Amino acid sequence: MEQHSIIKIQDGKKYFYRFTMNQRIQHIILALAVVTLVLTGMPLKFYDTSWAPYIYSLFGGIKAAPIVHKIAGSILLVLFLYHVAYLCYLIYMYQIVPLRKKRRLTAGNILKIFAGLPLIPNLKDAKDIRDLMKYLFFLTNKRPDGARFTWKEKFDYWAPFWGMVIIGLSGLVMWNKEIATHILPGEIINFSLIAHSDEALLAALFLFIWHWYNVHFSMSVFPMGTAFITGYLPEELMIEEHYDYYVECMKQSGLEHEILLPHGVHAESSHEEGKA
Amino acid sequence: MKFLTRAGTITCYFLILIIFTIHFSTAYAADIGNCLLCHKYPGISRVDQDGKLRLFYVNEGIFNNSVHVKVKCEGCHTEIKEIPHQPVKKVDCLTQCHIIEPSTEKKFSHKNASDFLSKSVHSKTDNTGKSKKFAEDMPTCKSCHDNPLYRPLSFFKTVRYGVSEASLGRCRVCHSSEEFIYRFYNHITTRLHKSRNPLNIAQVCSRCHDDAQVIARHKLSTRAVYSYGETYHGKAASFLDEQVPDCLDCHVNRGESVHQMHSHEDPQSSTHESNRANICSNMECHPGSSPKLASYKVHAEFNLDQSPVQYYFTLFFIILTGGTLLPLMGIIFLDCLRRLFPDAVIRRRK
Numbered sequence: 001m002e003q004h005s006i007i008k009i010q011d012g013k014k015y016f017y018r019f020t021m022n023q024r025i026q027h028i029i030l031a032l033a034v035v036t037l038v039l040t041g042m043p044l045k046f047y048d049t050s051w052a053p054y055i056y057s058l059f060g061g062i063k064a065a066p067i068v069h070k071i072a073g074s075i076l077l078v079l080f081l082y083h084v085a086y087l088c089y090l091i092y093m094y095q096i097v098p099l100r101k102k103r104r105l106t107a108g109n110i111l112k113i114f115a116g117l118p119l120i121p122n123l124k125d126a127k128d129i130r131d132l133m134k135y136l137f138f139l140t141n142k143r144p145d146g147a148r149f150t151w152k153e154k155f156d157y158w159a160p161f162w163g164m165v166i167i168g169l170s171g172l173v174m175w176n177k178e179i180a181t182h183i184l185p186g187e188i189i190n191f192s193l194i195a196h197s198d199e200a201l202l203a204a205l206f207l208f209i210w211h212w213y214n215v216h217f218s219m220s221v222f223p224m225g226t227a228f229i230t231g232y233l234p235e236e237l238m239i240e241e242h243y244d245y246y247v248e249c250m251k252q253s254g255l256e257h258e259i260l261l262p263h264g265v266h267a268e269s270s271h272e273e274g275k276a
Numbered sequence: 277m278k279f280l281t282r283a284g285t286i287t288c289y290f291l292i293l294i295i296f297t298i299h300f301s302t303a304y305a306a307d308i309g310n311c312l313l314c315h316k317y318p319g320i321s322r323v324d325q326d327g328k329l330r331l332f333y334v335n336e337g338i339f340n341n342s343v344h345v346k347v348k349c350e351g352c353h354t355e356i357k358e359i360p361h362q363p364v365k366k367v368d369c370l371t372q373c374h375i376i377e378p379s380t381e382k383k384f385s386h387k388n389a390s391d392f393l394s395k396s397v398h399s400k401t402d403n404t405g406k407s408k409k410f411a412e413d414m415p416t417c418k419s420c421h422d423n424p425l426y427r428p429l430s431f432f433k434t435v436r437y438g439v440s441e442a443s444l445g446r447c448r449v450c451h452s453s454e455e456f457i458y459r460f461y462n463h464i465t466t467r468l469h470k471s472r473n474p475l476n477i478a479q480v481c482s483r484c485h486d487d488a489q490v491i492a493r494h495k496l497s498t499r500a501v502y503s504y505g506e507t508y509h510g511k512a513a514s515f516l517d518e519q520v521p522d523c524l525d526c527h528v529n530r531g532e533s534v535h536q537m538h539s540h541e542d543p544q545s546s547t548h549e550s551n552r553a554n555i556c557s558n559m560e561c562h563p564g565s566s567p568k569l570a571s572y573k574v575h576a577e578f579n580l581d582q583s584p585v586q587y588y589f590t591l592f593f594i595i596l597t598g599g600t601l602l603p604l605m606g607i608i609f610l611d612c613l614r615r616l617f618p619d620a621v622i623r624r625r626k
Contacts, residue, residue: 043515044508044511047505047510047511061515061516062515062516132607136607136610138621138622139622140621159600174508177572181565181568182566184568185568185571186568186569186571186572187572187573190572190586191586193508194589194590195589195593198594198597199593202593202596202597209608210605213611
């Protein structure tokens with residue numbers, strides 16, 4: 001794996017390393033494929049709208065757009081398989097092998113490895129959601145102290161993960177209907193069409209509303225988050241979203257004396273000072 | 277001087293108009309009965325006894341590209357013997373016109389199509405010859421047909437729409453009349469493929485098969501064209517794909533006339549459950565497919581009575597979508613609001 005310092009200081013500002021080059025390339029392929037799939041799929045779902053023929057004609061209309069859709073779908077499918085293999089490789093190389101060397105490879109320990117993976121939901125996420133609700137309903141000024149990956153990012157990861165399984169399988173069935181119906185009944189095409197198009201609509205809305213809001217359109221990030229390109233997150237965003245991880249990184253880098261307080265604490269302490 | 281300039285301009289416009297008039301009047305077939313003397317005016321119309329506006333305009337340019345180009349007006353409007361004429365009855369498509377059908381050398385009529393129709397599911401009478409219930413709902417010729425235009429095809433080097441000039445070169449070796457060559461070419465190539473695209477066919481069928489009252493009167497199980505429109509075939513048809521199947525491709529037996537359509541309960545029907553597998557697996561659609569492919573429910577609707585399993589399956593995704601997005605959008609809204617008042621907080625009184 002490529003080695004990067006956790007904190008990069010540029011023009012006096014601190015940037016925190018978040019994503020490897022491999023992950024960023026995977027994400028960009030995923031993003032381009034998904035946008036292409038949405039643009040070539042939604043006009044078909046909403047075929048009777050006024051905008052559908054215009055979007056479809058950008059991809060060559062009914063003759064070419066379904067081919068573009070299948071190419072983008074195939075790329076996404078290969079990416080998904082690669083990603084699963086990549087995950088397995090990382091878990092094996094950096095978790096299983098060291099455990100085996102220590103002769104502690106038991107079923108319980110393997111289960112612990114999976115439970116402790118950075119993107120697996122845990123109790124901290126439930127606590128963060130509770131704290132976020134308190135913050136959003138004006139019960140506190142302090143945002144939750146997010147870990148390396150917050151519940152929002154885990155949601156962003158697992159929603160498309162589940163989506164790709166559903167949309168990918170149903171897409172393959174419809175693409176290869178002649179083969180599929182040698183094994184499965186014809187009604188599978190009805191169900192595949194419903195699952196493919198409805199899950200795709202959910203995925204598209206989820207990504208373009210929720211994901212884009214969090215990473216691009218939120219007031220503290222607008223107009224565009226750059227971590228998906230550079231791999232680094234600026235200090236103010238680390239404090240806002242990943243405070244626990246921020247403190248951990250600062251300590252690891254020997255910068256304890258430069259750790260800033262989270263936003264709410266500033267406000268609350270100044271409020272208290274004012275009262276005093 | 278100004279007057280002379282204006283007069284010159286008017287004269288020029290007039291001359292251009294005359295040139296165009298001469299051009300068009302010589303370009304198309306002669307109107308022997310001189311009916312276009314009146315019917316060439318786009319405004320020619322009247323309100324009939326039922327209060328409907330009836331338009332009697334004949335666009336010569338369009339008519340000359342239609343399949344009836346060779347039929348004289350009085351070939352169909354047989355009552356008209358003089359000009360000006362009295363109001364006339366609607367055209368009867370079974371009238372024998374002056375066209376000679378070359379294989380029998382008899383006068384041509386659409387009677388064969390009518391005979392097929394009378395034995396089909398769309399017949400006004402049942403097998404015993406008795407009038408069916410709601411026979412008035414059954415289609416007549418003009419329910420589905422107007423005066424169709426030629427849709428010539430060129431397949432000289434590539435298959436495309438239109439007349440192939442390269443092919444016409446061959447015709448001119450033996451045939452001298454340009455009008456005959458074009459008409460013959462148009463007729464043959466139009467009849468070698470479908471004269472309407474799938475969307476057009478679906479639109480024709482939808483006049484009755486998507487009409488809620490007709491569906492209720494005849495106890496039909498689906499809004500046929502609406503449900504077809506929800507399949508890939510129907511969606512592709514709406515984007516003017518010519519290759520996807522339309523209503524007729526599935527509901528008519530291969531090699532038979534579209535007028536010979538039968539109920540899906542009739543063993544003669546292509547859509548009868550014993551024949552359905554042959555529809556999908558034919559060479560032009562899904563060769564090599566399993567008979568199970570035909571159990572795909574083409575006319576399934578989001579309807580608890582008609583397709584309960586599909587209904588609940590769709591409902592699951594609707595709930596999943598709403599259940600996922602609405603809370604998340606609520607969080608976005610609250611987040612935007614919270615950022616407007618970053619220091620505001622409701623404090624409990626101690």
